Amino acid sequence: MPVFASVQGHRRPRRPGLICSRLVREPEACLVEGLPVDTPEEILLRAARDLGTVDLVIMIDSALERGDLDPAAMERMLESGRPGVGPLRAAYGLATARCESAGETLLRLFHTAMDIPVEPQVTLRDGVGRKIGRADLLLTGTTLVHEYDGAGHRDKIQHRVDLRRERGWAGTPYVRRGFTLDDLLNHPAVVMHELDRTLDRPHLIKRLRKWRRMVDNSLYAEPGRARIVNRWRRQMGVVDWSGTA
Incomplete structure (x- = not known):
């Protein structure tokens, strides 16, 4: 990973290991634990010049969930016409403050690519209105609960909590299904077919192609990582392309 820095003035250093941006306006810095850093909106804009939609939405979801973004400042940024605004605007339109992990965001984006509307972080209640838990994703208009099962769910204590939670759903109409990173990245066609059968709708290959483009x-994905590494090499002035094919 290169080191990213910014300078004011007409000259900027260019060497392997460093990507330096030349600022054309006075930076608007904020303090984080006593250190001056760019605002979250500026950081996201800089990331939007390199990263893909999936990566950006994960970053924006996290910033929204933590309350780090200023909506007014973000709107001003999106209206500025600066480099990176287009990809940032597209990702911002897919973001939500109601996802609590990168895995949840990835699962939500998969459902979006599959044209399945969902509601993130929904509080579930039984027939008498008693709270029985909270779902990562609830398929809109159904009682189907889809959740991301990351490595944390295999922890002994968390596994016990999950089992008690699922037993508490007994006698309710809610049906839970768990999905892993391997499901979403390596077996998306299998998952798509499962969802299509559940929703009793035909398979459309264009949905799968859309998801694979987003991941790639x-x-x-390796193509995405290769793309960004080659881009950074060009920005650093590295012209040795051996081993990148």
Whole structure:
């Protein structure tokens, strides 16, 4: 990973290991634990010049969930016409403050690519209105609960909590299904067919192609990683392309 920096003025250093941006306006810095850093909106804009939609949505979801983004500042940024605004605007339109992990965001984006509307972080209640839990994703208009099962769910204590939670759903109409990173990245066609059968609708290959394009353009896939590394090499002035094919 290169080191990213910014300078003011007409000259900027260019060497392997460093990507330096030349600022044309006075930077608007904020303090984080006593250190001056760019605002979250500026950081996202800089990331949008390199990263794919999936990566950007994960970053924006996290910033929204933590309350780091200023909506007014973000709108001003999206209206600025600066480099990176187009990809940032597209990702911002897919983002939500209601996802609590990168895995949840990835699962939500998969459903979006599959044309399945979902509601993230929904509080579930039984027939008498008693709270029985909260779902990562609830398929809109159904009682189907889809959740991301990351490595944390295999922890002994968390596994016990999950089992108690699922037993609490007994006698309710809610049906839970768990999905892993391997499902979403390596077996998306299988998952798509499962969802299509559940929703009693035909398979459309264009949905699968859309998802694979999104993944291939992200850091989750080798083509996406190669693309961004080659881009950074060009920006650093590295012209040795051996081993990148």
